[in-house]
Amino acid sequence: MSKNCIVAQSGGPTSAINASLAGVMDECRKSGCYDKIYGAIHGIQGVMERNFIELNALCNDQDIDDLSHTPTMYIGSCRYKLPDVDAEPEAYEKLFGIFEEMNIGAFFYIGGNDSMDTVAKLSAYAEKVGSEIRFAGVPKTIDNDLMGTDHTPGYGSAAKFIATSMLEISYDTYIYNAPCVTIVEIMGRNAGWLTAAAALSRNDYINTPQLVYLPEAVFDMDTFIEDVRECLKQSRNVVVAVSEGIHDKDGNYISAVAAKEDKFGHAQLSGVGKTLELEVKERLGVKCRSIEFNILQRCAGHIASATDINESMMLGRAAVKLTAMGHTGFMTALKRYEGEEEYSCYVDEAKLSEVANKEKQVPAEWINEKGNNVTDELIEYIKPLIKGEITVGYKDGLPAYLPIPHLTDH
Amino acid sequence: MSKNCIVAQSGGPTSAINASLAGVMDECRKSGCYDKIYGAIHGIQGVMERNFIELNALCNDQDIDDLSHTPTMYIGSCRYKLPDVDAEPEAYEKLFGIFEEMNIGAFFYIGGNDSMDTVAKLSAYAEKVGSEIRFAGVPKTIDNDLMGTDHTPGYGSAAKFIATSMLEISYDTYIYNAPCVTIVEIMGRNAGWLTAAAALSRNDYINTPQLVYLPEAVFDMDTFIEDVRECLKQSRNVVVAVSEGIHDKDGNYISAVAAKEDKFGHAQLSGVGKTLELEVKERLGVKCRSIEFNILQRCAGHIASATDINESMMLGRAAVKLTAMGHTGFMTALKRYEGEEEYSCYVDEAKLSEVANKEKQVPAEWINEKGNNVTDELIEYIKPLIKGEITVGYKDGLPAYLPIPHLTDH
Numbered sequence: 001m002s003k004n005c006i007v008a009q010s011g012g013p014t015s016a017i018n019a020s021l022a023g024v025m026d027e028c029r030k031s032g033c034y035d036k037i038y039g040a041i042h043g044i045q046g047v048m049e050r051n052f053i054e055l056n057a058l059c060n061d062q063d064i065d066d067l068s069h070t071p072t073m074y075i076g077s078c079r080y081k082l083p084d085v086d087a088e089p090e091a092y093e094k095l096f097g098i099f100e101e102m103n104i105g106a107f108f109y110i111g112g113n114d115s116m117d118t119v120a121k122l123s124a125y126a127e128k129v130g131s132e133i134r135f136a137g138v139p140k141t142i143d144n145d146l147m148g149t150d151h152t153p154g155y156g157s158a159a160k161f162i163a164t165s166m167l168e169i170s171y172d173t174y175i176y177n178a179p180c181v182t183i184v185e186i187m188g189r190n191a192g193w194l195t196a197a198a199a200l201s202r203n204d205y206i207n208t209p210q211l212v213y214l215p216e217a218v219f220d221m222d223t224f225i226e227d228v229r230e231c232l233k234q235s236r237n238v239v240v241a242v243s244e245g246i247h248d249k250d251g252n253y254i255s256a257v258a259a260k261e262d263k264f265g266h267a268q269l270s271g272v273g274k275t276l277e278l279e280v281k282e283r284l285g286v287k288c289r290s291i292e293f294n295i296l297q298r299c300a301g302h303i304a305s306a307t308d309i310n311e312s313m314m315l316g317r318a319a320v321k322l323t324a325m326g327h328t329g330f331m332t333a334l335k336r337y338e339g340e341e342e343y344s345c346y347v348d349e350a351k352l353s354e355v356a357n358k359e360k361q362v363p364a365e366w367i368n369e370k371g372n373n374v375t376d377e378l379i380e381y382i383k384p385l386i387k388g389e390i391t392v393g394y395k396d397g398l399p400a401y402l403p404i405p406h407l408t409d410h
Numbered sequence: 411m412s413k414n415c416i417v418a419q420s421g422g423p424t425s426a427i428n429a430s431l432a433g434v435m436d437e438c439r440k441s442g443c444y445d446k447i448y449g450a451i452h453g454i455q456g457v458m459e460r461n462f463i464e465l466n467a468l469c470n471d472q473d474i475d476d477l478s479h480t481p482t483m484y485i486g487s488c489r490y491k492l493p494d495v496d497a498e499p500e501a502y503e504k505l506f507g508i509f510e511e512m513n514i515g516a517f518f519y520i521g522g523n524d525s526m527d528t529v530a531k532l533s534a535y536a537e538k539v540g541s542e543i544r545f546a547g548v549p550k551t552i553d554n555d556l557m558g559t560d561h562t563p564g565y566g567s568a569a570k571f572i573a574t575s576m577l578e579i580s581y582d583t584y585i586y587n588a589p590c591v592t593i594v595e596i597m598g599r600n601a602g603w604l605t606a607a608a609a610l611s612r613n614d615y616i617n618t619p620q621l622v623y624l625p626e627a628v629f630d631m632d633t634f635i636e637d638v639r640e641c642l643k644q645s646r647n648v649v650v651a652v653s654e655g656i657h658d659k660d661g662n663y664i665s666a667v668a669a670k671e672d673k674f675g676h677a678q679l680s681g682v683g684k685t686l687e688l689e690v691k692e693r694l695g696v697k698c699r700s701i702e703f704n705i706l707q708r709c710a711g712h713i714a715s716a717t718d719i720n721e722s723m724m725l726g727r728a729a730v731k732l733t734a735m736g737h738t739g740f741m742t743a744l745k746r747y748e749g750e751e752e753y754s755c756y757v758d759e760a761k762l763s764e765v766a767n768k769e770k771q772v773p774a775e776w777i778n779e780k781g782n783n784v785t786d787e788l789i790e791y792i793k794p795l796i797k798g799e800i801t802v803g804y805k806d807g808l809p810a811y812l813p814i815p816h817l818t819d820h
Contacts, residue, residue: 013582042587072581079586160807165706167808171482172423172709174817176489177452200808205815235819291704296575299582303712305807386807397570397715397796398577398611405615407584409645 003105005034005320007055009140010043010111010118011079013072014154015161015304016312017140018402020110021075022068023316024138029059033324034105041406043078044109044118047095053406063402068309069392070401071301082118085125092125099133106134106323110316112141112152113357116331120352123329134323137331137352138315142298144193145359148350149333153315154298156308156385159197161300162186163386165293166201170208170239179236181228181280181288184209185273187297189245192216192362194297196374197382198241208239215245216362217371219254224276225283227372232286244272302399306388311345318347331355343384413515415444415730417465419550420453420521420528421489423482424564425571425714426722427550428812430520431485432478433726434548439469443734444515451816453488454519454528457505463816473812478719479802480811481711492528495535502535509543516544516733520726522551522562523767526741530762533739544733547741547762548725552708554603555769558760559743563725564708566718566795569607571710572596573796575703576611580618580649589646591638591690591698594619595683597707599655602626602772604707606784607792608651618649625655626772627781629664634686635693637782642696654682712809716798721755728757741765753794 007024009017021039028034037055040046053075058067067074085092099107107122109115116137123135139146142158166184173182186195192214199212210231213219231238247253255272273290280288315332322330333350336343366378393400417434419427431449438444447465450456463485468477477484495502509517517532519525526547533545549556552568576594583592598604602624609622620641623629641648657663665682683700690698725742732740743760746753776788803810 013585045587070581071578073585076587077585164712164808165710167811168481168709168711169705170818171480171711171811171814172705174814175423175452175483175487177455177486203813205813205818207819237818289705291706292702294701295579295582295699296701296706299578300575301578301581302574307807383806388807389804394799396793397717397798398574401577401581403613403615404581404584408580408615408647409617 002035004036004038004103005106005108006038006040006047006104007108007110008040008043008046009073009075009077010109010115011077011141012112013077013298014140014142015071015157015299015301016154016308017072017110018070018074019068019309019312020138020140020153020316022064023313024108024320025055025059026064026313027317027320031320031324033320038102039075042076043080044082045078045080046076047098050098066393066400066402068313069301069304069390071299071304074402074404076407081114082121085121095122096125096129096131104133106136108136108138108319110138110140112139113146113355113359116352117356119331120329120356123352126328134326134328136319136323136328138319139331139333140312142194143188143191145191145361146355147358147360148331148355150336150345151334151385153308153312155193156305158194158297159200159382160305160386161297161303162194162197162293163200164303166198166209166241167206169291170201170206173208173237173239177236179232179286181232181238181240181286183240183242183273183276183280183288183290185242185244185271185290185292187293188215188243190215190359190361192243195241195243196362196378197386199374199379200382200386207235208237209241210235210238211240211372212374213240213242213246213372214362214367214374215243215247216364217367218249219246220248221279225279228280229284232284240276242272242276246272301401302392304390305386306390307385309390314347322349412445414446414448414513415516415518416448416450416457416514417518417520418450418453418456419483419485419487420519420525421487421551422522423487423708424550424552425481425567425709425711426564426718427482427520428480428484429478429719429722430548430550430563430726432474433723434518434730435465435469436474436723437727437730441730441734443730448512449485452486453490454492455488455490456486457508460508476803476810476812478723479711479714479800481709481714484812484814486817491524492531495531505532506535506539506541514543516546518546518548518729520548520550523556523765523769526762527766529741530739530766533762536738544736544738546729546733546738548729549741549743550722552604553598553601555601555771556765557768557770558741558765560746560755561744561795563718563722565603566715568604568707569610569792570715570796571707571713572604572607572703573610574713576608576619576651577616579701580611580616583618583647583649587646589642589696591648591650591696593650593652593683593686593690593698593700595652595654595681595700595702597703598625598653600625600769600771602653605651605653606772606788607796609784609789610792610796617645618647619651620645620648621650621782622784623650623652623656623782624772624777624784625653625657626774627777628659629656630658631689635689638690639694642694650686652682652686656682711811712802714800715796716800717795719800724757732759
């Protein structure tokens with residue numbers, strides 16, 4: 001008798017994580033590896049609570065295609081880290097009881113490094129108790145900070161939104177004939193991959209952003225002000241891309257330093273962009289504004305990267321194929337063909353122990369010596385990942401994403 | 411001998427203002443009404459400084475099409491109000507001297523109500539001195555606050571960005587299974603047209619944003635907190651759209667009230683979104699975030715409305731046709747066919763005296779009684795304006811907008 005499978009999503013959303021879900025579903029449909037495909041609503045918590053949606057009804061060309069273009073998480077998310085088996089064996093007993101009851105042959109978890117920790121724990125437990133259920137992780141995060149993969153699904157689409165918006169901001173900021181500084185705050189608390197993507201907006205006639213500050217380099221406010229002053233000598237229009245996670249030599253976040261000075265003690269009062277804006281205004285007396293991309297950078301599905309969407313599907317498909325071949329306890333990963341003229345990637349398996357609970361930062365050699373810009377090598381690494389546009393259907397002027405009535409109140 | 415013309419742009423940028431410029435250029439090319447087309451760089455200031463770019467070189471199908479899809483202002487902008495003729499007659503003498511020298515037959519100014527004031531002053535002066543130069547205004551503003559036209563070019567594209575982003579935010583915020591309030595701050599200091607567009611993201615399964623606050627209604631913080639508390643009883647996911655310009659019953663901006671409490675006295679420290687976020691956190695103890703669309707709502711050309719782009723071109727074309735017929739001292743305007751099944755507009759002329767220095771607000775009957783939502787009539791008014799998608803070319807994953815080397819430093 002054919003087995004069933006469970007698929008779940010976890011962590012922060014991206015524009016491409018549903019493409020991995022679509023890949024899992026499409027491969028199940030085409031290969032017949034698994035019979036029923038259960039989507040656990042709200043990640044592993046959905047399994048615990050027996051909260052499932054049967055996905056087989058969506059296994060047709062139109063829905064699979066729509067799903068692959070629908071941003072964020074079709075079956076919901078959770079932020080839940082499975083306890084250690086020694087601390088709470090009953091959680092594992094309960095989960096495996098449910099798996100057995102539902103005749104599960106494989107479990108696919110699409111997520112970041114916390115989710116890979118869950119996959120590692122489940123597969124270790126399966127080995128211990130002699131279960132034949134296979135466990136596979138499929139990577140995703142806009143932050144691109146996962147080890148074991150050339151880059152992460154979701155990163156390319158976020159990078160495309162960032163580079164496009166930076167280009168449009170340059171068109172907006174160049175129109176006036178007066179000096180102006182624009183500071184753009186970009187996500188990535190510990191890794192600067194997203195902020196680095198801002199540099200892709202430069203071209204033959206646009207040199208903004210002139211300054212790019214990643215969290216991997218120490219940030220010094222006085223040096224920053226001098227950097228801006230220098231740029232204003234060259235150009236009336238200075239644009240700065242800055243990671244939310246920049247910190248001083250002692251490791252204090254720049255935003256937190258500013259927030260301390262506030263009498264309410266609200267750390268959230270000043271984002272780093274606003275903090276730098278006020279410093280520039282006070283110390284340079286020049287017009288300055290700050291912009292925060294906020295969650296738009298992770299959910300703007302209408303401007304997703306086709307490269308990213310295709311690779312995300314590929315990683316979902318591969319997870320199904322590999323478990324069907326008997327593999328378990330791995331994460332599907334992207335490897336870039338080296339030394340080729342044209343960019344392309346193939347799918348490999350990464351060891352969960354190399355991925356779980358780890359973070360990949362931008363290497364020091366991809367940041368310039370002054371710590372205020374990225375190197376050409378870093379730009380070349382990102383460039384192919386934002387290429388290609390997807391064809392989103394529109395209805396009444398809005399993207400026709402797959403409806404999510406099972407997540408909403410209606 | 412055929413006359414030449416000048417075209418200029420002024421005020422804040424939109425995604426559609428270059429489509430009006432493209433309309434002027436294309437009509438000149440096709441009709442042969444005017445010989446040389448001079449673009450004044452940085453608005454009327456560019457005329458004063460004899461800073462022109464000859465646009466005839468761009469009068470081919472490809473460039474006209476690219477220009478119509480390029481956001482913000484291809485020939486730059488200014489924020490300059492022409493002095494009264496009695497106060498500074500020499501400014502007018504200089505301008506008309508330049509017009510004569512350049513053999514100008516018509517002047518086209520694409521802008522908002524300040525720009526229409528300039529057109530009114532120039533055409534009044536022309537009449538006074540017996541000049542035959544014709545002056546035409548072409549409307550634009552994302553704010554939709556111009557009198558004399560059904561809606562303004564640029565509004566539909568900004569509304570499409572806002573509605574699309576609100577839809578994507580709903581997909582982002584529904585994924586977690588915990589109560590959360592999201593506050594989105596939208597442009598429009600005195601008019602709520604842009605904020606109202608947030609309501610277009612509602613559909614059969616999504617009811618966010620549940621609350622919409624326009625500057626036309628008085629805002630009361632206690633009532634707001636009760637509104638949010640009520641919504642949280644119905645839904646774990648509450649989204650609020652709020653205009654940057656909301657104010658209390660005494661006319662004080664909510665953002666300014668909060669800023670006063672800051673020991674630095676920085677009015678810019680707290681936007682209204684951040685102010686409401688802190689109130690919700692403190693008084694309701696629920697997870698809350700705020701998002702500000704900032705300038706992206708006026709420059710995101712990649713998601714422009716085809717209806718908006720087409721109408722903007724149409725208004726530029728009509729300005730050329732009407733001046734060629736001898737008309738002067740008017741603004742081209744959109745009139746909606748009433749009582750038709752399908753939405754459509756035709757071009758009319760508006761009197762400058764009805765437009766210049768005036769603002770059109772959202773009528774009271776299009777806001778609900780509680781002042782926390784918009785009516786279906788308002789939604790129906792906006793709906794057709796965001797329809798249709800444009801085909802932006804992409805190069806290396808980024809929109810291939812028309813290069814602007816004449817505005818940049820390179």
